[in-house]
Amino acid sequence: MNAPAPTVPRYYESLDFPELWKEFPTASEYQDGVARMPAAELRALQERRFLAQVQRAWQIPFYQRHWSQAGLKPQHIQSLSDLAAIPPFSVHDLRDALARNPPWGDFMGIDPDRDPPMPLVMQTSGGTTGLPRPMLYSPRDREVMNILTGRRLHMQGVRPYDLVQVMLSLGLSNGGFLAREGIWKYTGAVPVMTGTGAVTPTRRQIEIMQTWKTTQLVAFPAYLRHIGLLLRDELHIDPRSLGIKGLIVHLGVDDREELEALWGAPVYDTYGTNECGSLAADCSERTGMHIFEDAFVLEIADPDTLRPVADGERGVILQTTLFKHFAPLIRFNSNDISSIVPGHCPCGGTHRRLSCIFGRADNMVKLRGTNVFPEAIGALVAEHPSSNGEYLCIVDQDATGRDHMTVLVETDLGGRERETMAAQLADRFKEALGVKLAVTTVAPGELDARTGLSSASKVRRLIDNRPKDKR
Amino acid sequence: MNAPAPTVPRYYESLDFPELWKEFPTASEYQDGVARMPAAELRALQERRFLAQVQRAWQIPFYQRHWSQAGLKPQHIQSLSDLAAIPPFSVHDLRDALARNPPWGDFMGIDPDRDPPMPLVMQTSGGTTGLPRPMLYSPRDREVMNILTGRRLHMQGVRPYDLVQVMLSLGLSNGGFLAREGIWKYTGAVPVMTGTGAVTPTRRQIEIMQTWKTTQLVAFPAYLRHIGLLLRDELHIDPRSLGIKGLIVHLGVDDREELEALWGAPVYDTYGTNECGSLAADCSERTGMHIFEDAFVLEIADPDTLRPVADGERGVILQTTLFKHFAPLIRFNSNDISSIVPGHCPCGGTHRRLSCIFGRADNMVKLRGTNVFPEAIGALVAEHPSSNGEYLCIVDQDATGRDHMTVLVETDLGGRERETMAAQLADRFKEALGVKLAVTTVAPGELDARTGLSSASKVRRLIDNRPKDKR
Incomplete structure (x- = not known):
């Protein structure tokens, strides 16, 4: 049947x-x-x-x-x-x-x-x-x-x-x-x-x-x-x-x-x-x-x-x-x-x-008692006149177990001006977020492959390299 | 109003x-x-x-x-x-x-x-x-x-x-x-x-x-x-x-x-x-x-x-x-x-x-009086036991105005076996299509970027390098 x-x-x-x-x-x-x-x-x-x-x-x-x-x-x-x-x-x-x-x-x-x-x-x-x-x-x-x-x-x-x-x-x-x-x-x-x-x-x-x-x-x-x-x-x-x-x-x-x-x-x-x-x-x-x-x-x-x-x-x-x-x-x-x-x-x-x-x-990073959102960092990056708005946050843990965040930012500035921009942003972060972050400048487009800006539906702004159980 | x-x-x-x-x-x-x-x-x-x-x-x-x-x-x-x-x-x-x-x-x-x-x-x-x-x-x-x-x-x-x-x-x-x-x-x-x-x-x-x-x-x-x-x-x-x-x-x-x-x-x-x-x-x-x-x-x-x-x-x-x-x-x-x-x-x-x-x-190529379709070439390529079916046809014109087609085919064969395969395919093309084509073997995946196999909706099988008015 x-x-x-x-x-x-x-x-x-x-x-x-x-x-x-x-x-x-x-x-x-x-x-x-x-x-x-x-x-x-x-x-x-x-x-x-x-x-x-x-x-x-x-x-x-x-x-x-x-x-x-x-x-x-x-x-x-x-x-x-x-x-x-x-x-x-x-x-x-x-x-x-x-x-x-x-x-x-x-x-x-x-x-x-x-x-x-x-x-x-x-x-x-x-x-x-x-x-x-x-x-x-x-x-x-x-x-x-x-x-x-x-x-x-x-x-x-x-x-x-x-x-x-x-x-x-x-x-x-x-x-x-x-x-x-x-x-x-x-x-x-x-x-x-x-x-x-x-x-x-x-x-x-x-x-x-x-x-x-x-x-x-x-x-x-x-x-x-x-x-x-x-x-x-x-x-x-x-x-x-x-x-x-x-x-x-x-x-x-x-x-x-x-x-x-x-x-x-x-x-x-x-x-x-x-x-x-x-x-x-x-x-x-x-x-x-x-x-x-x-x-x-x-x-x-x-x-x-x-x-x-x-x-x-x-x-x-x-x-x-x-x-x-x-x-x-x-x-x-x-x-x-x-x-x-x-x-x-x-x-x-x-x-x-x-x-x-x-x-x-779940994107929030606790850095020495302070809650830090990559999105808030992005808003501060975008305010800087020499930024194209692109950034990526990387979190690492050193041998002593202390957490550090480095913010990569894109700019077409060169030489000394780049260093000045990095210092200005680091100051701004400390002032607005209450925590010290490292800043590294890179050339425009350099973050594209890691953030997925041109190709992905959601742009990636945080890479967390800490061991999963220690975050 | x-x-x-x-x-x-x-x-x-x-x-x-x-x-x-x-x-x-x-x-x-x-x-x-x-x-x-x-x-x-x-x-x-x-x-x-x-x-x-x-x-x-x-x-x-x-x-x-x-x-x-x-x-x-x-x-x-x-x-x-x-x-x-x-x-x-x-x-x-x-x-x-x-x-x-x-x-x-x-x-x-x-x-x-x-x-x-x-x-x-x-x-x-x-x-x-x-x-x-x-x-x-x-x-x-x-x-x-x-x-x-x-x-x-x-x-x-x-x-x-x-x-x-x-x-x-x-x-x-x-x-x-x-x-x-x-x-x-x-x-x-x-x-x-x-x-x-x-x-x-x-x-x-x-x-x-x-x-x-x-x-x-x-x-x-x-x-x-x-x-x-x-x-x-x-x-x-x-x-x-x-x-x-x-x-x-x-x-x-x-x-x-x-x-x-x-x-x-x-x-x-x-x-x-x-x-x-x-x-x-x-x-x-x-x-x-x-x-x-x-x-x-x-x-x-x-x-x-x-x-x-x-x-x-x-x-x-x-x-x-x-x-x-x-x-x-x-x-x-x-x-x-x-x-x-x-x-x-x-x-x-x-x-x-x-x-x-x-x-x-409009994909048909007239080679010395014979109509050749890339698709028909692909069918012959796929028949060969050492082929993965991938191919690309390239048409050029020499200084005398004569048209030539080269067929690139992928294979994981090496050395002498590759040469044999190329010769076999050239014979098969001549026999089935009635026209002489050159054959070049390449490694698997090598044609991908040019045919668009993994990324495009339609796979490209023909590159026509002849001047537009001389086709």
Whole structure:
């Protein structure tokens, strides 16, 4: 006896789109509606969605195990105010779940042997070391992510017939594909998928911007600076003459004003992750990134105790999703450090704002009692008039067990001027960070291969040579 | 007075999907239906769609100009049998249209200043020299392309929950994105987008196949051979032990049997282009690539006269689309050389079949009166037991104006054995092609940088050093 032929599912019949757009409005419907929802109404919406996510999580082996080990029982979670009772988890727990049950782990909530087929798509974490962590998305999960991405691009000024040049890595990680889907499906603009410099060399990227009249650029700030300086200093073309309307980036603590002056265009900051796409984004006022609070509950917590901190104080972001069917995240410790901006945004939006992403808690280096973030060093490097903004931090341990950081910075200065620049930067670091760092100057482009600036999706700013158990 | 805010279109409301799936059925609905349609019924369907395409083309400046210059008038085209009266056009005409009206040319049939916005996506030609040629797709154009891609993958054995590893270039060109959309939206399988070796190095590609248990590989044959040999000869892993169910390729005249033996999996050939996606594909019988004749009319024509040739004879493919709203193609000379397979396929499908793509007319080298295709040389190289299949043809002109071709081939043989191999290949070329070629042996991997094997979407097999006007 043959088994019956499997049904082949089609994406567009697996979702009720009009219903989904009522739940998660797009573009101006969002901006004029949910974005301005009174706080109490928003809280009620969050609570309803949160309880549904918790119920879903109880069906998934990962949460059953993790929560039961902490003594959590279903009756303990009756409302959003019980959130603090739920034990957070981290990427280490996800890695452990992958190892327990390869290749998908037991946190997706999908069983291919039992569940009827549905259209699935997969992306992964960056995977800078080892195999990247895979994440599957159900049609509803992915579509909400596309809606949120479309929303943020609309908030950031992308309009029908705009040409948006996406210079992000295209492959297993999420950034490039998600931008393409959000632009194409929900803004009326046209995605121009050039990928990183490894796929489309920088001079070809420039040729495309000029010939096709690209209106927005999506890229990492370091790459935008790299292109801008190449245009200005080598090709003798003023980047501002290209008529770019917006620079859409993950800004972190990079120098916004410098980039804006270079390109003559506003910088729009975004907070996005591989697990759930766009979580927060600058509106046209650029006073902080509005969290999509109909789709997420974000808490800022002390990195050590994981207890919530007050608005304005820095801590790690704990993510709770309000829409995911596969791998819902409930108090996921993202390791990203940010703070909530107190007060209201002039745009009239009621959703809370993240200040910026200051860095990653696991990228933080403790040097003689002081917390040092490579990102903060980068911000100081970029301030120096003879710097092109490129830097790399290297941490070593000497025979006595003492930790040292050397900061390599690129400059086209020569001889004595180089030494002066190094001394100025060392002074500035000591003054701003309270710790002594060594500074070494190198020629422009020399760090490229080690940071991955032209070829990788994320630029590497820290090399930690200390033994793993002594950090 | 402010202009009213532009409406932001959403992809899924710009199409009537159930209606579209009736016109262009997907997966098994296609295989059990339109694929077996009696010839007369299929012809009637083609005729109806063809006349609608011609009507659309008369609205587009490119066709107005091109057809009017040839004296064509609307009343001349009354049925599909009038096809031969329409003047073909080539990529040169498209380039000319782009130059006339940058950046989009005048063949799209879209006017951003007048037409209401709709969700658009853009991909380009490969762009090996100069800026790639852009092509825009309306929602209907793209969705039909996705349906056809899903169809072909279903014909080629892709089933729900399969993992399909796509090792094609991801960027401006179409191949990788189209595969992702077709797999995801219309097969129930999961696309695993690793890109070329430039994005995911070959050893990481292998690690992913093994760990995630990939079921199908989508790549160029040269890259599949490269991976298979690396597995077998360097990692000492039998590629057949990975359990790959199918190799989905643009085969051309590459050696099917050798690839199938290496991987222990069937090879499925496909004919696809940037302008309109998947045009024809092998079914499970693999007796030639069934043309999707509800979406295309393909003619095989003499490359010089452009007059149709008989079934079984070789010529260039003239493409006529039956579904495109933007840039419909009517008798587009693709430059791809193929032939129609006479007779019927055991699968019961009624649509005609292409034998294979023998090469490109513009890649053909005339050497002392003989037509030589690099692809045919590659097929002979692959037959040699000491070859890894890698080769590169270089054409030069000596002072007397005489053309010479040198074929570089990779081998790990040394000393005298190398010389013997070179002599054997030179004899084989003379015998099979009727022309004398020089042969030079080089070490494995040595051609990589010049052919682009590990990094590019299309592998380069011909370097023509002759002056452009003397070819």
